[in-house]
Amino acid sequence: DTAVSQTPKYLVTQMGNDKSIKCEQNLGHDTMYWYKQDSKKFLKIMFSYNNKELIINETVPNRFSPKSPDKAHLNLHINSLELGDSAVYFCASSQRGNHNSPLHFGNGTRLTVT
Amino acid sequence: AQSVTQLGSHVSVSEGALVLLRCNYSSSVPPYLFWYVQYPNQGLQLLLKYTSAATLVKGINGFEAEFKKSETSFHLTKPSAHMSDAAEYFCAVSGQTGANNLFFGTGTRLTVIP
Numbered sequence: 545d546t547a548v549s550q551t552p553k554y555l556v557t558q559m560g561n562d563k564s565i566k567c568e569q570n571l572g573h574d575t576m577y578w579y580k581q582d583s584k585k586f587l588k589i590m591f592s593y594n595n596k597e598l599i600i601n602e603t604v605p606n607r608f609s610p611k612s613p614d615k616a617h618l619n620l621h622i623n624s625l626e627l628g629d630s631a632v633y634f635c636a637s638s639q640r641g642n643h644n645s646p647l648h649f650g651n652g653t654r655l656t657v658t
Numbered sequence: 659a660q661s662v663t664q665l666g667s668h669v670s671v672s673e674g675a676l677v678l679l680r681c682n683y684s685s686s687v688p689p690y691l692f693w694y695v696q697y698p699n700q701g702l703q704l705l706l707k708y709t710s711a712a713t714l715v716k717g718i719n720g721f722e723a724e725f726k727k728s729e730t731s732f733h734l735t736k737p738s739a740h741m742s743d744a745a746e747y748f749c750a751v752s753g754q755t756g757a758n759n760l761f762f763g764t765g766t767r768l769t770v771i772p
Contacts (some may be wrong), residue, residue, distance in 0.1 A: 549702075577759060585746055587702075587762040599758055636700060645691055649701035650740055 547571075550635045550650035557625055558658055565620045565653045567635030575599075575616035575640040577647065578610060581632040593618050594640050626655045660685045660751040664731075664763035672771045677709040677721075679766045681749030684730065690752035691732040692760065693723055697745045705747075708732060712758045719743070 550567040560589035565581050569576060577600075578590040593612040607623045622629060633651045639645035665680040684688055690709050694702040706717025713725040717772045719742075732749060746767050750760040 585696075585765045585767075587765075589749065589759050589761075631710075634680050636702075646704050646707050647702075649694075651699075651701040 548631075548648050548650040549634055550653055552653060553651065554654050556656045556658065559625055559627060559657050561625050562621070562623045563625060563655070564622070565635075565655075566651040567618050567620070567650060569573055569616055569637040569648070571630050571637055571646070572646060573639050573648070575638050576612065576615070577620075577636040577638075578618065579634040579636060579649075580618050581634060583631070583653070587634070591618075591620075620639050622655075625655075630655055630657045643657075660687075660761050661750075661752075662691075662749045662751050662761065662763040663749075664749050664766050666766055667737065667764065668767045670769040670771060671739045673741055674738050677734070677739045677743065677768065679747050679768065680762060681732045681734065682730050683732060683749075683751050685751055691723075691725060692752075693717065693721070693732075693734050694748045694750060694762075695719075695745045696748065696765075701746065705734070707723045712754065739768075741770050742760040743751045743760065744768055 548569045558570050575594045577592045581587045590604050592608045596612045603633040609621045612618045632654050634652045635650040638647045662683045692707045693705040696702050706715045708715050708725045716722045721736045746765050748765050749763040
């Protein structure tokens with residue numbers, strides 16, 4: 545199936561740990577994103593990569609480090625996890641510059657930091 | 659800068675009644691506007707999009723939205739609510755031309771009463 549897939553779906557971990565979330569898209573898009581959805585459902589962009597280059601880097605703690613090994617993958621690594629990092633993280637992809645290509649979202653990773 | 663405001667964090671309608679979810683936008687450039695739906699524990703699914711073609715946009719599941727520049731609005735409607743429409747709905751506006759990143763509203767939770 546063509547889709548944006550992210551793993552894991554659920555991630556429960558303790559404060560101070562380091563964790564990664566993986567994302568892959570097979571839609572042939574050249575741009576990928578990470579969004580954070582907080583407990584009030586508010587969605588905010590964190591990062592965006594176009595052809596493996598960082599193009600959007602919002603005000604996010606530098607404990608968050610995205611990595612894009614190729615244009616079909618965008619992983620998110622988080623160091624020294626804090627309670628406030630608990631949220632749902634969504635990966636998305638699109639074709640940059642083509643506004644007939646909206647964002648396609650993965651099903652999210654629910655991160656719980658205890 | 660771009661932003662959207664969704665009026666009403668919760669909307670309840672009876673099954674078969676009209677659905678109206680409000681969205682107003684602010685944009686310094688001609689906007690591209692989107693409505694997404696999020697079902698529980700799922701990612702965001704595109705309902706419809708406005709990309710400067712027809713001002714009345716039809717989407718999936720019987721939803722439509724009308725772009726009104728004079729009112730800076732892009733309200734979502736459906737003539738007859740179905741139980742399966744119960745979900746969270748997000749209005750979004752695109753960022754810089756060609757960048758595709760979306761700025762989301764705070765969402766409106768639609769409840770359908772049998």
